[in-house]
Amino acid sequence: MLAMLLALFSVKIYFASGLLVILGIVGLPVALLIVFRPAFGVKLLVFLVYVMGTLIMLFPSLPIGIVIDLFILLLTLGRVLQDLNDKKFRLFKAPLVFSLALWVLWHLIELFNPIAASRVAWFYVVRPGIGYIMLFFVTYGLIKTKKDVKQMVYLCWGLSVLSAIWGIISVGQNYFDFEMRYLVAQDALKLVFIAGRYRAFGTMATPAQFGVITAQMGILAIVLLSAKYKWYQKLVFLVGIGVLFYGMAISGTRTGVVMIPVGAIFVVLLARNVKVYILTLIGGAFFAVLMVLPIQNYHVRRMQTAFSPEKDASYEVRMKNRERIKPFIYSHPMGGGLGTTGVWGKRFSPNTMLANFPPDSGYMRIAVEMGWVGLIIYLILWASITIKAMLGGWKVKDKEMKVIVAAIIASMLPLSVAEYAQDIIGKLPSNLLFWVWIGILFKAIKIGQETNDDDERILEGQQEPENAN
Structure with missing residues (x-):
């Protein structure tokens, strides 16, 4: 009866009003569930992130940014309430605190950048730049057992597979009708149609994000x-x-293709085992041959250009753009200000030089917007993540956690290389998933180090020497 009344109200009075009522009825219990069951809330957020692109295409006016911000706020509140109940404040008791604090501080200092064209753009960029980092602390604190780690890993992997299936079906029929309508309305067809072929983007709205995430999860599953x-x-x-x-x-x-051999390098460094080296060498040889064979398949030929960028016209354009902007970067230690390039630049400072500069790389965007000082701080953050993850991974004793830690490292740390070619972590959905995964990684390391199981190599049955650690 209630549903019928709401439907009648929506049709007869005003659809938006009825929708708000429905959202209120559903949203309030969900909000309370997130606050008082934040572990479930993190899983719900991950699901939302994976279907975000499809939701945006279905409902272009959906304020997805506000929904995400509200989610993170509720999760943080739930985490703080847990600490208050335990009478111990542990929200920021996690690895990477110093490097993350430095990164956040530089974002705040950028508010006072004297040449920034727009303070409003700063606000729009700093929200995800700082707010999404809270997902690292929340995820790290809420994962407490091996079971929790495995649930999160399998959830993300399963959703990635489903997104890939969606993308395969979508491209097979030249996109679903609502996807095509959205692309036409946003004048985005030129970004997803190359050499007479449509590019797959799954449920993630952009081919670049989809390609990198599917590559990550493929590497994860191999390990x-x-x-x-x-x-x-x-x-x-x-x-x-x-x-x-x-x-x-x-x-x-093509960035996802480059991540595969980089991920293999991390596995080799963690394994410290001759058999792993041999298997990796065989796999690397097969991959290398595939990348140089004169195969006529379009997709294989496009992947091959990832290792011969000089043959790609777009690569030449990127190099010229980077050379052109270098004098500006060298002379501006604070950069041009947050949100001065890309979409925000065109929206809030459209008549400036930086608004028309294409930030085709995560590192380049940071160098232009936050200066060479900001780039150094970002590299410090990446170095901190990599060194702590590798050192922690070497000390993991639990055999199951050792494999999971190796899988996450092999799939996540190659993003440090991917950022050179694409702006991955700076955009949805990777900027959300990245911090969730880093939280899973470091908690898996902690749990693995606290067990008393016999040490074991990446490959099952390969025992380490007693003095290996």
Whole structure:
């Protein structure tokens, strides 16, 4: 009866009013659930992040940024309430605190950048730049057991596979009707149609984000295969790997291809085992041959250009743009100000030089907007994440956590290389998922170090020497 009355109210009075009522009825219990069950709230947020692109295409006026901000606020509140209940404030008791504090501080200092064209743009950029980092602290604090770690890993991996399946089906029929309408309305068809082919973007709205995330999760699953799973579980992983890498291929995003050998390097560094070196060498040789063989398949040929950028016209354009902007970067230690390039630059300072500069790299965007000082701080943050993760990974004793830690490191740390070619972490949904994954990684390391199981290599059955750690 209530549903019928709401439907009648929506049609007869005003659709938006009825929708607000429905959102109020559903939203209030969900908000309370997030606050008092924040562990569930994090999983719900991850699901929302994965379907965000599709939601935006279905409902272009949906204030997704506000929804995300509200989610993070409620999760943080729930985490603080847990600390108050335990009479211990542990929200910021986590790794990376110093480097993260430095990164946040520089964002705040940028408010006083004397040449910044817009303070409003600063506000729009600083919200995710600082607010999304809270997901690291919240996720790290809410994960308490091996079971929690595995649930989060499998959830993200499963949603990635589903997104890849969606992308494969969507491209197979030249996009769903609502996707095509959105792309036409946003004048974005030129970004997803290359060489007579549509690029897959799954449920993530952009091919670049989709291609990188599918590559990450494919790498993750390859490493997880070395754990002690049953045969049918490994079969699921194998099928998922095929789906993910095919999704990456049809996304047209070559950055994901580069991440595969980089991920293999991290696995080798963690394994410290001759057999792993041999297997990696064999796999690397196969990959290298695939990248140089004169194969006529379009997707393979496009991936091959990732390792010969000099043959790509867009690469030449990028290099020229970077050379042109270098004098500005050298002479402006604070940069031009947050939000002076890209979408925000065109919106809030459209007549400036930086608004028309294409920030085709995460590092380049930071160098232009936050100056060479900001770039150094960002590199310090990446160095801190990499060094702490590698050192912590070497000390993990629990055999199951060792594999999971290796899988996350192999799939996440290559983003430090991907940022050179794409602005990945600075955009949705990666800027949200990144901090969730870093929280999972460091808690998995902590849990793995606190167990008393015998040490074990990445590959099952390969025992370490007693003095390996």
